[in-house]
Amino acid sequence: MAETRRFTFRKAEHLRSPLDFRRVYARRCAASDAWLLVQACPNGLPHCRLGLSVSRKYGNAVARNRLRRLYREAFRLSKHDLPAGLDLVLIPRSPNEPTLDVVRKSLKSLAQQASRKLNRQSL
RNA sequence: CGAGUCGGUGAGACGGUCGCGGGUCGGCGUUUGCGCCGAUCCGAGGAAAGUCCGGGCUCCACAGGACACGGCGGUGGAUAACGUCCACCAUCCAAGGCGCCGCGUUCUCCUUUCCUUUUACGGGAGAGGAGGGUGGGGGCCAAGGAUAGGGAAAGUGCAACAGAAAGGAUACCGCCCCGUCUUCGGGGUAAGGGUGAAAAGGUGGGGUAAGAGCCCACCAGCAGCCUGGUGACAGGCUGGCUCGGCAAACCCCGCCGGGAGCAAGGCCAAAUAUGGGAGCAGGACCGGUCCGGUCCGCCACGACUCCCGGGUAGGCUGCUGGACCGCACGGGCAACCGCGCGGCUAGAGAAAUGACCGUCGCCGUGCCGCCCGGCACGGGACAGAACCCGGCUUACCAGCCGGCUUGCGGA
């Protein structure tokens, strides 16, 4: 297999439209730990999409950008280890800044939790 | 070299790997909207922040004037404009410096008087003088700082408490004259006491029964004139002797202001509902087809088909070349202006600048080291473009540079 694993993050993998966000919130399937709250919803695509929601209470614009960039980097580096075909919305649980490794671990385990939950519900 | 004060600059550097946004070029795919791949170039700030002012731009409204409402307010300039900037004026504050005082306190020295004691030196108390330290008062100079700094003699209003009296006022104690046996009564006065943030000019002299700008000199203030200055204002002369504070209270005067904002505005345009026009008596569904069945419609408020329109979601645009940046020259005290040459320097949209590593540099701590220096660990602020500019305000790590005043030392 000539296809090497690429760690890119293109616009098609962003969750952009308000409609998409509303669909994910309406599905009401969430998993969380001390750092992150992950809302998930199947999207019928072969890949995952990522949406970020960081509100004013997590700091000024620089701190919020920092959180978003960390989440994007974590998603980019570990997207091949996530269950496919999900829309994920990430919401921070703590105003403190986590390290990249912590976010990657949290994202992976929470996405798998959410995926199992969705499978149980659809049965 | 030190102290004070004001201002400017600055916002770590280089490289590698993996990624992100945009432009250009090439290739592939494509539903012709775009997507993917590769190369290459570019990719946050001095405050991008707060949104406190001012403009550009866009749309809407609009004969002209006045009123209302809001903002601004020393003078002259700069500017597209400003509540901003520059220069100057006025008032207040002021590090510090230099003189002064029949000043206080303390130390030293000198002269002298008295007491005591001694052989003598000496000890104690007082007076005078000189010098030093320190404190206080007052004067001059002064880097620099602050000022929403027009008008209180257009009018209205406000000033608690205290005080006799708070604005063309008043008379508590007092002072003086007269009456009265005293208590007290009548009158004069505003020097003194007292209250207050503020008491109707201040100091000195004359004058008086006691007093008062009642009279005079100087000072402050006011009015007029002269001189200098574009002007705010400054200086001088003369006059009459005095006419308080607050307008960030109402207000008066002068100047400025049409409203809304890139979610402005323009273009394209699903689904559903709907408006206009044309055609037409059938149309849609079940079913392989006919028959058949169900629903809608049928001389119309018209099913169905076609065309056109407004318009929602959504998309495109506005969207980055500009009162732009750098350098040189000329004008100006300066803010700034003119001219020449060179440069292109973010354009996202659930919102791009990130992650990891290496080398060097900065700061702090610890260790080694006489110093130079070396090693280890840690730190690196405030903060993220959202149509674009000019300001203001606020936040902020280290370093560097300069102006002015002043102290000490040297040439």
Add this chain to the structure above:
RNA sequence: AGGGCCGUGGCGUAACGGCAGCGUAUCCGCCUUUUAAGCGGUAAGGUGGGGGUUCAAGUCCCUCCGGCCCUA
């Protein structure tokens, strides 16, 4: 982007520019077997921060900080 409102003891809320109150809570005492309720009393201490105007500022003005609401 535009506009409005608010900030006062622990809590809720008043105050013409002129001594910062009131209720409740706290504390102490009475009543009660005890608690609650009730009655009486004491004190503490607060105008979000900074600056200005004024003789005097919670109040007027400027500027920051924090919170809430409305419109598109």
